[in-house]
Amino acid sequence: MTNEAAETGEAGRIPVVEGFARRGTRSVSDKAGSGKAGSGTAESRKAEGKALRVKVPRAEHRTLVLDAGRPDAVRAVKESNRGRVTSLTPIRVGRMAASPFSFLRGSAGLMAHDLAGTPVTGVAAQICGDAHAANFGLYGDARNRLVIDLNDFDETVVGPWEWDVKRLAASLVLAGREAGADEDTCRRGAFDAVGAYRRTMRLMAKMPAADAWNAIADEELVSHTDARDLLGTLERVSEKARKNTSARFAARSTEVTQDGGRRFVDAPPVLRRVADEEAAAVATALGEYLGTVAEDRLPLLARYAIHDVAFRVVGTGSVGTRSYVVLLLDHRGEPLVLQVKEARASALTPYLPKAGFEIPESVHEGRRVVLGQKRMQVVSDILLGWCTVEGLPFQVRQFRNRKGSVDPAALEADQVDDYGRMTGALLARAHAHSADPGLVAGYCGKNEEFDDAVADFAVTYADRTEADHAELVAAVRSGRIEGEMGV
Numbered sequence: 001m002t003n004e005a006a007e008t009g010e011a012g013r014i015p016v017v018e019g020f021a022r023r024g025t026r027s028v029s030d031k032a033g034s035g036k037a038g039s040g041t042a043e044s045r046k047a048e049g050k051a052l053r054v055k056v057p058r059a060e061h062r063t064l065v066l067d068a069g070r071p072d073a074v075r076a077v078k079e080s081n082r083g084r085v086t087s088l089t090p091i092r093v094g095r096m097a098a099s100p101f102s103f104l105r106g107s108a109g110l111m112a113h114d115l116a117g118t119p120v121t122g123v124a125a126q127i128c129g130d131a132h133a134a135n136f137g138l139y140g141d142a143r144n145r146l147v148i149d150l151n152d153f154d155e156t157v158v159g160p161w162e163w164d165v166k167r168l169a170a171s172l173v174l175a176g177r178e179a180g181a182d183e184d185t186c187r188r189g190a191f192d193a194v195g196a197y198r199r200t201m202r203l204m205a206k207m208p209a210a211d212a213w214n215a216i217a218d219e220e221l222v223s224h225t226d227a228r229d230l231l232g233t234l235e236r237v238s239e240k241a242r243k244n245t246s247a248r249f250a251a252r253s254t255e256v257t258q259d260g261g262r263r264f265v266d267a268p269p270v271l272r273r274v275a276d277e278e279a280a281a282v283a284t285a286l287g288e289y290l291g292t293v294a295e296d297r298l299p300l301l302a303r304y305a306i307h308d309v310a311f312r313v314v315g316t317g318s319v320g321t322r323s324y325v326v327l328l329l330d331h332r333g334e335p336l337v338l339q340v341k342e343a344r345a346s347a348l349t350p351y352l353p354k355a356g357f358e359i360p361e362s363v364h365e366g367r368r369v370v371l372g373q374k375r376m377q378v379v380s381d382i383l384l385g386w387c388t389v390e391g392l393p394f395q396v397r398q399f400r401n402r403k404g405s406v407d408p409a410a411l412e413a414d415q416v417d418d419y420g421r422m423t424g425a426l427l428a429r430a431h432a433h434s435a436d437p438g439l440v441a442g443y444c445g446k447n448e449e450f451d452d453a454v455a456d457f458a459v460t461y462a463d464r465t466e467a468d469h470a471e472l473v474a475a476v477r478s479g480r481i482e483g484e485m486g487v
Contacts, residue, residue: 049442084320241404
């Protein structure tokens with residue numbers, strides 16, 4: 001695909017990009033129109049997985065030995081802030097300082113450093129890299145039906161499946177503590193998550209490959225994981241998610257211009273308009289994006305024209321990365337908003353060799369994120385793609401496509417274990433797209449030894465995270481690091 005700047009929008013700030021309709025027209029561009037699964041029998045793969053217990057006994061997964069070179073919390077945060085927008089890093093620090101669970105959300109790299117010294121079987125999977133309890137949620141599919149799955153892939157790599165399981169388990173302990181649950185309940189949430197992961201892998205190992213790929217339809221998830229205490233919460237989240245659309249965001253965040261178009265309205269520090277040159281660079285980069293989207297989606301995108309670009313702060317771990325929202329309007333003035341988000345190298349990459357995994361060849365980081373997401377989800381955003389803006393890699397996706405999520409730190413005590421089982425099952429399904437479920441199931445086995453070991457690890461790591469969080473809070477109060485709270 002090629003890019004061209006032609007007629008522009010307001011004050012010449014937005015060039016027309018080939019593949020998107022020109023403003024005020026209804027025409028369609030010609031160009032826009034135009035871990036490996038194992039071999040062998042199920043029994044042989046199960047036996048191979050079981051044999052891995054000799055190399056790595058399941059009970060060893062409870063161990064956590066921190067090396068002498070481990071950075072302290074403040075140093076780790078400062079290092080992870082490198083390359084980010086400097087003016088926004090205090091917001092990131094403030095969000096991480098809000099609670100131990102929030103600290104964990106922003107410290108995937110620090111946990112990867114710690115996990116690199118823990119036992120692994122060597123069985124590879126496409127892992128999320130940041131599979132904490134808040135990174136599961138609802139979103140709309142191509143027909144606007146709600147599906148539930150992992151929904152954040154900034155750190156995705158091919159690596160040890162155990163890292164995702166342990167990050168999920170530790171996050172459930174921290175979320176439970178923040179929700180006010182007692183210690184037994186918090187550990188039970190982690191224990192049940194690992195148990196659901198193990199049982200789901202066993203189930204998929206027994207299924208035909210095609211059935212396993214799409215296992216656990218969303219309507220079966222609650223019954224499969226015995227998560228009935230979550231039904232009311234899921235219904236409320238679903239109702240809210242159905243209203244969380246581009247149209248609703250645009251109605252709240254834009255205004256009508258004199259020429260009948262729309263533009264974003266500043267809402268600092270979260271949303272701000274950008275200079276014409278910056279907006280034009282983002283809009284022009286979407287020409288490259290069109291070459292990464294499935295061809296059957298190009299006629300749809302050709303019916304939209306780009307009207308405006310703004311910078312928007314997102315997330316906890318992502319704060320400080322360059323992230324834009326792009327306003328598109330169709331011939332009726334109906335909006336579609338795309339998010340163009342900087343894709344930094346995975347925070348896990350430096351620690352893979354210590355765990356026996358190769359650092360992957362250098363690729364476009366946006367491509368890494370998009371392909372990793374597609375490999376892990378059953379259904380992905382139909383407009384996923386990537387591009388390069390002023391030399392930096394970005395991922396592109398729909399913004400607010402009926403997204404909704406459960407806040408694990410706000411659950412009732414009797415819901416923590418239900419949520420753990422649900423997320424554990426979803427994580428197993430995601431891993432089974434790239435790792436052989438027979439191998440993993442053979443290793444994990446029928447009893448609860450693996451579940452118990454990882455639950456112990458989760459409690460230990462939650463304690464470590466609380467200490468790291470306390471150190472960060474103290475550093476903010478003393479002025480050692482700047483943090484802007486409450487944003």
